[in-house]
Amino acid sequence: MSTVVSPAIAASTSDFDNGTFETLVAELGLEDTLQMFSVFFTEADKRLTRLRELSFENRKAIQHEAHGLKGSAGNFGLPRVSELAASLEQDAPTITPARYQAALQSLEAGYATARERFVSVVG
Amino acid sequence: MAEDQTAQTMGDPGRASRRGGRQPDSLLVIDDDLSICTMLEKIGEKAGFAVKHAVSLEEATALLRMQQFACITLDLGLGANSGVEMLHILAGMGCTTPIIIISASQRSMRDFAAEIGDRMRLDIRPPFGKPIDFVKLKATLVEIKEMLNLQRRADSAA
Numbered sequence: 001m002s003t004v005v006s007p008a009i010a011a012s013t014s015d016f017d018n019g020t021f022e023t024l025v026a027e028l029g030l031e032d033t034l035q036m037f038s039v040f041f042t043e044a045d046k047r048l049t050r051l052r053e054l055s056f057e058n059r060k061a062i063q064h065e066a067h068g069l070k071g072s073a074g075n076f077g078l079p080r081v082s083e084l085a086a087s088l089e090q091d092a093p094t095i096t097p098a099r100y101q102a103a104l105q106s107l108e109a110g111y112a113t114a115r116e117r118f119v120s121v122v123g
Numbered sequence: 124m125a126e127d128q129t130a131q132t133m134g135d136p137g138r139a140s141r142r143g144g145r146q147p148d149s150l151l152v153i154d155d156d157l158s159i160c161t162m163l164e165k166i167g168e169k170a171g172f173a174v175k176h177a178v179s180l181e182e183a184t185a186l187l188r189m190q191q192f193a194c195i196t197l198d199l200g201l202g203a204n205s206g207v208e209m210l211h212i213l214a215g216m217g218c219t220t221p222i223i224i225i226s227a228s229q230r231s232m233r234d235f236a237a238e239i240g241d242r243m244r245l246d247i248r249p250p251f252g253k254p255i256d257f258v259k260l261k262a263t264l265v266e267i268k269e270m271l272n273l274q275r276r277a278d279s280a281a
Contacts, residue, residue: 028165068156071227072159
């Protein structure tokens with residue numbers, strides 16, 4: 001299995017939701033919004049590093065990190081990352097080494113794409 | 124002793140003003156994700172609160188022992204601990220502060236936690252899921268702040 005991205009997830013979600021960013025700017029201002037995104041990317045990087053360091057047998061820790069990423073990515077307008085993290089959270093109790101590696105690759109690829117989209121939108 | 128003091132002060136928005144020098148209403152954000160804490164801090168500040176955050180049950184308990192809060196937002200996943208444990212601690216402190224549960228857990232889990240809080244006679248407000256509806260959350264916080272202002276006016280009149 002090369003990827004765990006289901007066609008449904010790939011087709012139903014976008015990498016970066018401009019609408020969330022615009023709502024945050026409207027509610028909180030550009031400066032605060034950019035500061036929040038900076039914190040988000042730093043924290044998401046840390047979560048992905050921790051996930052990379054975990055063995056597939058650390059199921060509780062994988063669930064915890066995936067749950068956190070699901071929530072924060074959803075809040076910051078990265079729906080695809082949020083869904084991939086939700087999928088990993090759900091699979092963690094029975095995940096195999098191969099599926100864990102594939103899930104991580106999908107998550108990292110989705111995150112990298114979303115971050116590129118954010119940079120291209122925000123400048 | 125510290126818990127007793129907290130129990131005496133929590134949920135009494137008029138107490139700070141009666142002691143002299145009205146303090147801004149404080150919001151305590153309890154969430155183990157720093158990016159969510161930052162987001163909730165900004166929303167809370169826009170709603171007129173002075174905001175502090177805690178990323179663990181221990182940090183939150185320490186803050187609650189040091190000062191009173193006018194409102195609390197609570198995540199249900201707090202690392203090794205759960206938000207429900209925090210509800211037990213708040214109930215033990217005699218907390219009457221409005222509490223808003225904000226969690227990426229399934230709705231049934233959020234509702235279940237809210238029901239537990241209700242049974243402990245905590246002031247649990249309707250829970251929020253994640254992604255958070257920022258506009259609705261800000262409106263809820265503004266509403267709580269206005270309620271506190273009204274309560275203060277009524278206290279002064281009395």
